[in-house]
Amino acid sequence: MPASNAMRLIVLPGDGIGPEITGATVAVLEAVSDRFGLGLQLEDDIAGHESLRRHGITVRPELLDKVRGADGLILGPMSTFDYTDETKGGINPSMYFRKNLDLFANIRPARTYPGVRHHAAEEFDLVVVRENTEGFYADRNMTSGGSEILVTPDVCISMRRITRECCERVARSAFRLAMTRKRHVSVVHKANVLKIGDGMFIEECRKVAAEFPEVVVDDYIIDAMCAHVVRAPGKFDVIVTTNMFGDILSDLTAELSGSLGLGGSVNAGVRYAMAQAAHGSAPDIAGQDKANPFSLILSVAQLLEWHADRLGSTAYAQASRAIEAAVESAVAAGEATADVGGRLGTKATGEAIVKRVREVAVPA
Template identity: 80%
Template sequence: MRLVVLPGDGIGPEITAATVAVLEAVSDRFGLGLALEHELAGHESLKRYGTTLRPELLEKVRAADGLVMGPMSTFDYLDESKGGINPSMFFRKKLDLFANIRPARTYPGVKHPAVAEFDLVVVRENTEGFYADRNMESGGSEMLVTPDVCVSLRRITRECCNRIARSAFRVAMTRRKRVHAVHKANVLKIGDGMFLEECRKVAAEFPEVTMDEYIVDAMAAHLVRAPQKFDVLVTTNMFGDILSDLTAELSGSIGLGGSVNAGTRYAMAQAAHGSAPDIAGQDVANPFSLILSTAQLLDWHAERLGSTNFAAAARAIEVAVADAVAAGETTVDIGGRLGTAATGKAVVARL
């Protein structure tokens, strides 16, 4: 398996280095033959090449088996004409990474604000919705009508609704066989109505899976009140973005939230959090989010190949992280005393 690795901005290089050490260890243990190709994107690329993302990187990623991307300071990249391309948006759009799959769970020993232990997954549509930088072929979908009036357009398509629903049901088949379709069809009657129609169609193809439906604001309240009730949430882009941050924080830290962006042919491991420039270079950032994201990437590759080795490697990373957390071999944000690099080494030792 050949992976392109982009360390990103802020804390990105630190957590990426810890993640690379874990990937190398798991490759040795399971004979995966991982080949890592290191490239630049983000601020370092902008300094060196005048652009946050060189066009030739796309072809390198397409020729590889996956992409590992550290956090990017995407809010800084405001002007594409000056090289400020958002790498996260770019790869999600160009590679059609339509499913953002974000597990969230509590870990014994980690303080969390949830009322009970839980283990759930948010499956979020990733290519349309209200996201103005990716839902149009050219140009954006936000328009300044007058200096005081902005109109933002949301794109919803049956194809995207159907395939994200299908992704969620496939995930549910590996878990507790429950899907919760999250929507706002009481107000967005056409767009979210279409989303629900497609979820119901797919549900008919998976009789083993139970599906229920929740309005998004009610779901937010239910997650705070009783997150243990839920298994696989499926929803549109913006709702999924918000709810997956909520569930990650309910687990004790967004630094525990893995995230894979997956399509039919390509996939990208990406930490669920941002670049946190305020703590960059201090060796305090939690590397678990990116480490767990790469486990999801290996699992995605395993499913494509039907490979038991890659699947076992993914599970081994998840177990090693859980064991490290239980032993207190973690960064300060979740109660440990280790730095970023030492936390990565603790996972490597367990592998």
């Protein structure tokens, strides 16, 4: 019987390799829904190039209403660099949903996997929690207009917005997450130069830290942190930082694990969340059955965990852990794409995860 709290998800396959990896991901979701009696409701729609071709705009206004009426969103990779002119319908779907759904925390796990050659000095398991709605991003700072100003043809000024509210809520997300892990939070900043903005970020992180006395807290300047995670990533647990620093660190730590394709990503707010692969649309390999679907599959596992936390649902939490365990065992067995040392194509990799998710023991 379907669960009475069945989760309704909108699925947007995206551009390039998006339809291929989304197809594999949906098959995994259907399998885990059957096993744990979730009764997941998956509704397909379009955004990106397909929407631009059909409707003259990459994201239709009514699509936002549809997503708001659901419990979550699965966003396939989008050709972000192609969408430069909003007056011609070229809205960046990722930015659009993050901003309009107030998805303030981008949670990006990175870990090493048995059987995958990694690029770090040691094995590790950490999470980057990145503020997602302000910072040095021209599309998230102003109600009207952008935050980059071309003063002369040769001089540009870029402004950054930092608010106490956004600092506090992303810090709280990081500390709550740390309580479920190794109870260690590292605050990353550049307060030696950005004294006011990053100073405010540190202040808010320390205020939240006072509410979590069980959590060990330290802080690092961003440039030093990049060196530390390469040299000794195993000493970190949860890393919390502002938008642009987190954007860079999360890609770095995912690649250190062996491939950006092994990094999941969920954009979470209070009411909504969006699963999104950590990589781009890779049009050069689209349609060739080469794309690694693990990033999006792991992202939907995070989406189920977010829903489990909201509801206090054991079934959704078990489903999330089953997907993660299935990916780990498949990678170790070589049932993966070539970029992570496997021997399968995209579709066969998805089928391998489906088989494993039906049988794998679920960690407590």
